[in-house]
Amino acid sequence: MKRISTNLLVIIALTIMIPCLAMGQSTKNKEQILKSMELANHYFMNKWQDVGKIIYVPSKHKSWPSHIWTRGVYYEGLMALNQVDPKDQYIQYAMDWGKAHDWSLRGGIETRNADNQCAGQTYIDLALIKKDTALMSNIKASIDLMLTTDQVDDWSWIDAIQMAMPIFARLGDITGNTAYYNKMWEMYDYTRSKLNGGGLYDTKNHLWWRDKDFMPPYKEPNGKDCYWSRGNGWVAAALVRVLDGLPKTAPHYNDYLQDYKDMMQAILKYQNKGGYWNVSMADPTNFGGKELTGTALFTYAMAWGVNQGILKKKTFKKPISSAWAMLYSCVHPNGFLGYVQGTGKEPKDSQPVGYNHEPDFEDFGLGCFLLAGSEVYKL
Structure with a gap:
């Protein structure tokens, strides 16, 4: 019998060990991601045990x-967290919230305000989980009223695209009624290409101005256009949430997909070496530094694209990893999230942002973090 050489034994050993080590590291990373999400979420759920409690902001x-x-x-x-780590307590917490508001919208079903309609995204999720369409009756009624009019200029700020557009896509998918898809495109296209004479989408740089006040x-301060990271993050998240359930045969599917892919390529050059995006993407001197919400939304969008095979892992793996490392560093030992820019519409709002800053x-901010973590976890 021939003796096996020492070199060959080493090669065989490495062939066995390396995949095992990689698998072990991958499992460890997934555990770390999940634990950070659970920690941050537990902090919030413990603080807000009464889901119907009025939100009072002393500073305002x-x-x-x-x-x-x-x-x-x-x-x-x-x-999103429940998708990767299903727990009855998450569903119950959300159900209690919906019940506390009788599955209603702020402003009633007559509201056309996207912010007021945002709650409807979760109402629809729960209606499907519980197989009870009554839970989504109010949000459907609100959107149905919008279908009966010719008005398409409601989304006059880009945040609105995330707050409401995915609802149209979901209702179209659930009901099979393409009127939701058609109206969704008309409203998106108006905001994108027609509002204030040219639309809020910069077709040259593939980024968005927050509203007409920030268009050229x-x-x-440095002479560049104002691309607010969280505002662009809202659009990126909206496109993800629309594409995720939109049939490829639906009207304008490819238009949404192209905007998404163009945005994902565009944001890469603005990512800081620290893994984050400045609140002012093109001007790091204007309140530059770590910020969680915009970074989390971009991370969510990029990771989703890789998971779906739309984006190349070779190109986006490092930016995603770097961004997640930054997001992970924002989590306090008790679950509080630092570096969250509070509400506003531009870089200077709710500043200064820091590790101990309370928005x-x-x-x-937690919602953005959980969206990002859920997709990075899948990687």
Whole structure:
């Protein structure tokens, strides 16, 4: 019998060990991702045990009901967490929230305001989970009223695209009624290409101006256009949430897909070496530094694209990994999230942002974090 050489034995051993080590590291990373999401979410659920409690913000001397858009975004994140780590307590927490508001919308079914309609995304999720269409009757009624009019200029700020557009896509898929798809495109295209004479989408740089007030000739202190990271993150997330359930045969599917892919390529050059995006993407001197929400939304969008095979893993793996490392560093030992820019519409709002900074609303930042973590976990 021939003796096996030492070199060959080493090669055989490495062939066996390397995949095992990689698998072990992958499992460890997934556990770390999940634990960070659970920690942050537990902190919030423990703090807000009464899901119907009025949200009072001392700095603004004002109160809001707990089904406003900020809380709606949180529940989007909670539903995403439940997809990768299903728990009855998550569903019950969301059900209690919906029941506390009788599955209603702020402003009633007559509202056309996208912020008011945001809660409907989770209402629809729960209606499907519980197989009870009554849970989504109010949000459907609200959107159905919009279908009866010719008005398409409601989404006059880009945040609105995330708050409401996915609802049209979901209802189209559930009902089979293409009128939802048609109206969704008309409203998106108006905001994208026609609002204020040219639309909020910069077709040259494939990024968005927050609203008409930030379109050229408006400039940042360094002379560049104002591309607010969270605003662009909202659009990226909206496109993900639309494409995720939109049939490829649906009208304008390829238009949404192209905008998504163009945006994903465009944001790469603005990512800081620290893994984050500055609040002002093209001007790091204007309140530059770590910021969680915009970074989380971009991470969510990029990771989803890789998971779906739409984006090349070779190109996006490092940016995603770097971004997640930054997001992970924002989690306090007790689950509180630092570096969250509070509500606003531009880089200077709710500043300064820091590790110990408490935003005016802490719910939507967590929602963004959970959306990102849920897709990175799948990687």
